[in-house]
Amino acid sequence: xxxxxxxxxxxxxxxxxxxxxxxxxxxxxxxxxxxxxxxxxxxxxxxxxxxxxxxxxxxxxxxxxxxxxxxxxxxxxxxxxxxxxxxxxxxxxxxxxxxxxxxxxxxxxxxxxxxxxxxxxxxxxxxxxxxxxxxxxxxxxxxxxxxxxxxxxxxxxxxxxxxxxxxxxxxxxxxxxxxxxxxxxxxxxxxxxxxxxxxxxxxxxxxxxxxxxxxxxxxxxxxxxxxxxxxxxxxxxxxxx
Ligand SMILES: C[S@@+](CC[C@H](N)C(=O)[O-])C[C@H]1O[C@@H](n2cnc3c(N)ncnc32)[C@H](O)[C@@H]1O
Numbered sequence: 001x002x003x004x005x006x007x008x009x010x011x012x013x014x015x016x017x018x019x020x021x022x023x024x025x026x027x028x029x030x031x032x033x034x035x036x037x038x039x040x041x042x043x044x045x046x047x048x049x050x051x052x053x054x055x056x057x058x059x060x061x062x063x064x065x066x067x068x069x070x071x072x073x074x075x076x077x078x079x080x081x082x083x084x085x086x087x088x089x090x091x092x093x094x095x096x097x098x099x100x101x102x103x104x105x106x107x108x109x110x111x112x113x114x115x116x117x118x119x120x121x122x123x124x125x126x127x128x129x130x131x132x133x134x135x136x137x138x139x140x141x142x143x144x145x146x147x148x149x150x151x152x153x154x155x156x157x158x159x160x161x162x163x164x165x166x167x168x169x170x171x172x173x174x175x176x177x178x179x180x181x182x183x184x185x186x187x188x189x190x191x192x193x194x195x196x197x198x199x200x201x202x203x204x205x206x207x208x209x210x211x212x213x214x215x216x217x218x219x220x221x222x223x224x225x226x227x228x229x230x231x232x233x234x235x236x237x238x239x240x241x
Contacts (some may be wrong), residue, residue: 016091032233044139047164048119051097052130058098064218068226069158069233073187076222076235077154080183085113094140094170099126102116105150107133110154116140138167140173147177159203159228168202173213178240184216190223190232204223207236216240 054061081089086109086130093101096115105113114134117123123137138145140160155178158164175186193199216238227233 019166020166024158024180026052044118044141044164052121055098055119058122059100059125062100066226066230067159069102069228071189072224072227072233073101073156073185073235074108076111076237077105077156077183077185078108078128081154081183083109083112083147085153091134091153091154091156092112092116092147092152094155094174095121095166096126096132097159099129099131099160100155102126102129102131114147114152114165116145128141140170142167142169142172144176145173146182147173150179150180154183156185156187159189161186161188162192162199168199168206171210174239175210181239182240184238184240186236186238187220187233188236190229190234192232200207214241 019040051058077091078086080156089110089112091102091105091110091113093099093113093115094117095115096102097119099115102113102115114136115123115126115132116136116138117126118137118139121136126132127135136146140157144235155174157166157170161168161170177185188199191201207218211218219237219239220235222235223236224233224235
């Protein structure tokens with residue numbers, strides 16, 4: 001007989017998803033945020049509803065959960081962009097959430113930020129930072145967004161490119177909005193590379209295709225500690241050609 005007792009994620013044990021099963025052996029909960037599972041099959045509207053509901057608590061939760069990915073991406077971007085160019089460099093923060101990336105880059109000398117995120121409530125918190133000029137409430141995906149082409153010096157996405165969120169096809173849109181010579185910086189949890197459909201099947205083929213088409217060149221694959229709950233993250237930086 002199944003027990004209806006809830007586990008630490010708030011789910012009943014017999015309602016566990018494949019992702020939960022996949023990670024159980026590692027004692028990790030990489031696909032669980034705010035005690036909720038984000039499932040690959042969820043509709044994008046449902047995902048956004050979760051972020052809308054979470055927005056007011058998100059920043060405090062991320063301190064407790066030790067999400068330090070924005071700091072790691074900001075350090076990489078700082079090292080890439082010469083000091084004298086940082087103030088005027090146009091930065092596009094995709095899946096910007098509450099604007100933690102902007103805050104980290106501001107500390108490192110950047111001043112010129114635009115943001116895209118489909119969650120209105122996350123955007124309301126981001127607006128309060130006062131750092132971002134254009135705030136676009138749209139989904140990043142297969143379709144073109146309303147963002148201008150050939151514009152940004154830095155395009156960054158932290159924690160936004162994963163199943164149920166922005167799909168791997170978004171790489172094409174990132175290249176479109178970046179100007180030649182720009183840096184595209186993608187950060188994600190390392191465990192996603194092994195376990196989530198979007199990456200195991202789609203990421204590398206599209207990454208390679210864009211390289212073969214001379215749209216970008218991959219600079220490196222950089223592993224860094226303390227991405228989330230002390231687990232490793234990975235940065236994928238690309239130079240746009
Ligand atoms: C884990 S949060 C990361 C927020 C922020 N980058 C940070 O590091 O704190 C993921 C964000 O992705 C956004 N998101 C979800 N689906 C998306 C999509 N299709 N396109 C763009 N952003 C999306 C959510 O609204 C949420 O703000």
